[in-house]
Amino acid sequence: MSLIREGSAFLQWMKKSRGGMTDAATASYYPGSYRMVSMRSCNFIVTLIGLLLGSAIMSAAARFPLEITEQGPGAGFWPFLLGAALVVAAVSLALYTMVHRAALTEEKVALGTAANWQAYVMIGLILLFCAMIHLIGFYPAAALLIPCVMYRLECRDKKRMLLTAAGVVLFIYLVFGQLLHTSLPSSVFLE
Amino acid sequence: MADVITAIGMVADPFHLLCLVFGVGVGIMFGAMPGLSVNMGLALLLPLAFAFKGMAGILMLLGIYCGAIYGGSISAILLKTPGTPASVATTLDGYPMAVKLRQPGRALGLSTTASAFGGIFSTICLIISAPLLAKISLQFSKPEYFALAVFGLSIITSVSSGNVIKGIMGGILGLFLATVGIDAMSGAVRFTADTTYLLGGVSFIPILIGVFALAQMLQSVEDCWQKSQIRQHVSIDNVLPTVADLKRVFTTLIRSSAIGTFIGCIPGTGGDIASFVAYDQAKRWSKHSANFGNGEPEGVAAPEAGNNAVSGGAFIPVLTLGIPGDGATAIMMGALMVQGLQPGPLLFIDKAPDVYAIFIGLLLANIIMACMGYSLIRLFVKLTNVPNAILLPVILLMTFVGTYSYGNSMNDVYVMVVSGILGYVLNKLKFSMSAVIIGIILGGMAEQNFVGSLIMSDGNPSIFFTRPICLFFLAAAAVSLIAPLMMKKKA
Numbered sequence: 001m002s003l004i005r006e007g008s009a010f011l012q013w014m015k016k017s018r019g020g021m022t023d024a025a026t027a028s029y030y031p032g033s034y035r036m037v038s039m040r041s042c043n044f045i046v047t048l049i050g051l052l053l054g055s056a057i058m059s060a061a062a063r064f065p066l067e068i069t070e071q072g073p074g075a076g077f078w079p080f081l082l083g084a085a086l087v088v089a090a091v092s093l094a095l096y097t098m099v100h101r102a103a104l105t106e107e108k109v110a111l112g113t114a115a116n117w118q119a120y121v122m123i124g125l126i127l128l129f130c131a132m133i134h135l136i137g138f139y140p141a142a143a144l145l146i147p148c149v150m151y152r153l154e155c156r157d158k159k160r161m162l163l164t165a166a167g168v169v170l171f172i173y174l175v176f177g178q179l180l181h182t183s184l185p186s187s188v189f190l191e
Numbered sequence: 192m193a194d195v196i197t198a199i200g201m202v203a204d205p206f207h208l209l210c211l212v213f214g215v216g217v218g219i220m221f222g223a224m225p226g227l228s229v230n231m232g233l234a235l236l237l238p239l240a241f242a243f244k245g246m247a248g249i250l251m252l253l254g255i256y257c258g259a260i261y262g263g264s265i266s267a268i269l270l271k272t273p274g275t276p277a278s279v280a281t282t283l284d285g286y287p288m289a290v291k292l293r294q295p296g297r298a299l300g301l302s303t304t305a306s307a308f309g310g311i312f313s314t315i316c317l318i319i320s321a322p323l324l325a326k327i328s329l330q331f332s333k334p335e336y337f338a339l340a341v342f343g344l345s346i347i348t349s350v351s352s353g354n355v356i357k358g359i360m361g362g363i364l365g366l367f368l369a370t371v372g373i374d375a376m377s378g379a380v381r382f383t384a385d386t387t388y389l390l391g392g393v394s395f396i397p398i399l400i401g402v403f404a405l406a407q408m409l410q411s412v413e414d415c416w417q418k419s420q421i422r423q424h425v426s427i428d429n430v431l432p433t434v435a436d437l438k439r440v441f442t443t444l445i446r447s448s449a450i451g452t453f454i455g456c457i458p459g460t461g462g463d464i465a466s467f468v469a470y471d472q473a474k475r476w477s478k479h480s481a482n483f484g485n486g487e488p489e490g491v492a493a494p495e496a497g498n499n500a501v502s503g504g505a506f507i508p509v510l511t512l513g514i515p516g517d518g519a520t521a522i523m524m525g526a527l528m529v530q531g532l533q534p535g536p537l538l539f540i541d542k543a544p545d546v547y548a549i550f551i552g553l554l555l556a557n558i559i560m561a562c563m564g565y566s567l568i569r570l571f572v573k574l575t576n577v578p579n580a581i582l583l584p585v586i587l588l589m590t591f592v593g594t595y596s597y598g599n600s601m602n603d604v605y606v607m608v609v610s611g612i613l614g615y616v617l618n619k620l621k622f623s624m625s626a627v628i629i630g631i632i633l634g635g636m637a638e639q640n641f642v643g644s645l646i647m648s649d650g651n652p653s654i655f656f657t658r659p660i661c662l663f664f665l666a667a668a669a670v671s672l673i674a675p676l677m678m679k680k681k682a
Binding site: 039042068073085110111114116168172 | 239242354356357359360363364366367370374376377379381382405409410412413414415416417578579580581583584585587588591592595596599601604605608611612615619620621638641642643645646649650652
């Protein structure tokens, strides 16, 4: 039950913070625990990723010759060495984290604050922009992206948004399209 | 001498000069606007530099590099918000001089003079020392080059990361990414996931734009959340320094420039360290040390001369040994490589006119920077007021356009976006993205010389421990990696 309560509170907090809640308001709404992650936890996640990645590199490198002959080492030797080094580094990070446990628990990484959410929304917009480039082409997508980004950055002046969008798109068209002859992606429907 | 004349001819080309002036102007703009960095400016305009083939693009990037370091002082002095980390020390006396003493023109004039002096001083040191060092490094063979790559990577990871182990992990990741594609020694196709896109290897330009421009832009979005931007309306009178001020800071300029040049030579350091060391030494040696922090002219000149002197110093290991000292020089090195100039001692033999053109370009960039600083300072001050709501979408679009125009490929754009998002997250976890980039750049050099060394020794790895220079670099690499961990343990 407590897990459900916690989860529901967290979801509500996410909803609020995405809606433009300030850091102070967020803190009062939900007392901090989900807003900051300790560096200790982050280090263990990084260790895990490092171990997995290192093992994957070693396994992929093992498909190539690994022996050192008179003609030098095989094509897999160097990447295998790097994979092994990554595993060793990941284990070292785990050991380091365990030794400095107290200090790293106190050290917080901000990953869920309202300010973080602004960046995450921006990442969402960027991914959407990638899809829009494919669908409607670069110039129309850019003309749509600029006002959206400006709105997220708290600009509410419609005239300024339109002028900026038009000015930037025109600048890119003149410099890259006309002067440097770069043909920026067009809509998939026009190809 | 013929090479020098050819180089002068290359730089004197009107289009090349125009590119240099444009680069300096853009660099000052990037430096002046808080939130934008030297690396971001270089990364964003890198694809444009490739569009201008040959020396024009390189000169433009040199201009951005010099201009951006100087530009950081403008917002540091007027807003107490350093445009670049290298200008943090400038706020200590620059801001009090501009606000408390109401002498913004004097502070900006001193910073311009000191920046130009530091840049020119370090370029002269580069011109004198680089050919000598290149001659020595000509005696290096494959094992020494391998050890040098390891040393370069180790010192960068140990100095630039918040955590040495994470720095090492980043460096290894970069080295691995460099193995993707066709192996230069055996011809084997490695880790391409059966795609033609990766056959030529991982292109580091999209990654570079992602981690230095897009990740920084995302960080700026976060930083400017619900923070009102300080708008500065300042009237600037005379920006030319007086003779009395010049006399007062002259010794400081020479000392700080020497410090900056020396620090610039050491991979992994940079303008921020140089400016603080220069400021500290200026305070220690000054007759007016009690006045430091209250708008002391030496306190403005020292950090600015120090951080701009890094530019020439940082080029010494890049041009002579092919070892980039930081993110900015890694970008510069990447640009040189893409233009067919492989940094290293052979560059001084095979492409001597280009090397001299770089020297002349650096000198000219500092002179142009001073001229622009004295004449256009009011315009640059206005630029510090550009709202983030306009600036950030423009930068976002430029990352896309720049990446796409580099290879006319949407795959490059996807790589850039993924790198940018990863860079943003990894920066929070105290990973040094410079280590990843330098790993990618040095990866080819490290592997080829590692394999080449083992071929030389018939597969005997003792070759790395029996050659004195090689052993020295490897030992130094081990010390640079272990020392920070030991120091932390003691602390």
